[in-house]
Amino acid sequence: MERKNRILVVDDQIWVRRMLQEALQVQGYEVFGASSGFEALQLAAEKKPDLAVIDMAIPGMDGLTLLSKLREINLNLRGIMISGDGEKKAVKRALEVGAFAYLVKPFDISSLENLIRRALTS
Amino acid sequence: MSFGDSNVYEDFFTSRSYKVSEDPDVFVKEGAHTVVLENKGCHTFNVNTIVVKNKKGVSGVIVYCEGEGKSEDNKGASESLSVIGELAASAVHEIKNPLFSIRGFLQILNNTLSESDKRKEYVKIMISEVDRLESLVKDFLMLAKTQNDSKELVWVCELVREVVELYKNSFEKKKIQFRLQAKDESVFLWANKDQLEQVFINLLQNALEAVEEGGSIDVIVSKKEEKVMIQVKDSGRGISPEVRDKIFTPFFTTKKNGTGLGLFISKRIVENHEGKIYFSSDEGKGTIFSVEFPMRETDR
Incomplete structure (x- = not known):
């Protein structure tokens, strides 16, 4: 059987994380959740995700540092940054670090699903 | 030049x-x-x-x-104002997360219900009410940001172009003819760029919602005597006479999903910059919103 695409969701807000996990599981992905950068790194080493949805402001290490570290381990990993703040400087920085996209909360779940489909086929 | x-x-x-x-x-x-x-x-x-x-x-x-x-002496007052602004901004961010998860779970629930299910209608109402709360929260964040009085030199035409870029797709979708008219490109203002941007966003958003498909929107930037004038002109339905004296009142709105804070915030920002905002409207023909700022020595 073909391996399902694996997604890592990193957000310290438990219900935001759970909601994103549930929504993506319904779409047929295998989804893992982490509440901090360190937890995410441990989980990524074990589960080898294809894509990570990362909140910009997570405790311990910020979202962009986490994305850089994840991409050091696996350059093919796609990262989608999410944030309550849509400041142009932050968006620019995220794209420079190699993020595939940047979504400003609150966003429609279908926008995230579309982006993930595009990211995984690109 | x-x-x-x-x-x-x-x-x-x-x-x-x-x-x-x-x-x-x-x-x-x-x-x-x-x-x-x-x-x-x-x-x-x-x-x-x-x-x-x-x-x-x-x-x-x-x-x-x-x-x-x-001087160092009068820093206290403005610092405490900016602390209030920062606190409000953090509170707004805290509210955004639970709203986001509520909306997401409602969407998941919505996808599991069939069209004939009465509960689907309730869920849709809840989603639209959450959207309304989100818009309110967003506008409150902007209101909190108006406490920030840091200013820089802003190139007006460039700022207008940046905002228009955000609306490019919406204009194309509605087949709107957009024109930026600036006789003098070198119009500068000493202003808070984010706040000024918000004023243009609010005015363009209103214009976009007012015009029918195939209509037109013009932004006119001009320098006259000691004033910088920016006008947003649309060929929309116009503002009916009975609501004209209410449009800058907080929470007054004629839109289905409006917060009634857009023009109130815009007026506040313009007045914080010692400017004026006013409009003239012809029902069925269109509206012109004018924003006027005094030019200082440094802007000329």
Whole structure:
């Protein structure tokens, strides 16, 4: 059987994380959740995700540092940054670090699903 | 201003040069220099400079100088205001997350229900009510940000172009004819850029919602006597006479999903910049919103 695409969701807000996990599981992905950068790194080493949805402001290490570290381990990993703040400087920085996209909360779940489909086929 | 190709722009203070391939008419170095005169009661002056050169040499030097005139003594009041602003901004961010998860779970629930299920209707109402709360929260965040009084030199036409870029897709979708008319490109204002941007966003959003498919929106930037004037003109349905005196009142709205804060916030921002905002409207023909700012020595 073909391996399902694996997604890592990193957000310290438990219900935001759970909601994103549930929504993506319904779409047929295998989804893992982490509440901090360190937890995410441990989980990524074990589960080898294809894509990570990362909140910009997570405790311990910020979202962009986490994305850089994840991409050091696996350059093919796609990262989608999410944030309550849509400041142009932050968006620019995220794209420079190699993020595939940047979504400003609150966003429609279908926008995230579309982006993930595009990211995984690109 | 145009000086042909390969312009070099030099920072007057640091002598660093900037080569700009796109060859814009005017180039403004971002940010400001702060000169502190310690023996004069710690006054701070923000100085912006642009030196424009072409192949033949220096074409001109533009120096903008703005004295804040703030001594250490009156810093307290504005600092506590900005603390309130920051607190409000954090509170708004805290509210956004639970709203986001509620909306997401409702969407998941919505997808599991069949069209004939009465519960689907309830879920849809809940989603639209959450959207309304989200818009309110967003506007409150903007209101909190109006406490921020940091200013910089803003190139008005460029700012308008940046905002229009955000609306490009919406304009195309509605087949709207958009024109930016600026007789004089070099219109600058000493202003808070984010707040000014918000005013244009609010005015363009209103114009976009007012016009029918195939309509037109014009933004006119002009400099007259000692004023900078920015007008947003639309060919929309106009504002009916009975609501004209209410449109700047907080929470007053004629839109289905409006918060009634957009124009209230815009007015507040414009007045914080010592400007004026007003409109003229012809029902069925369109509306012109005008924003007027006094020009200071440094803006001319």
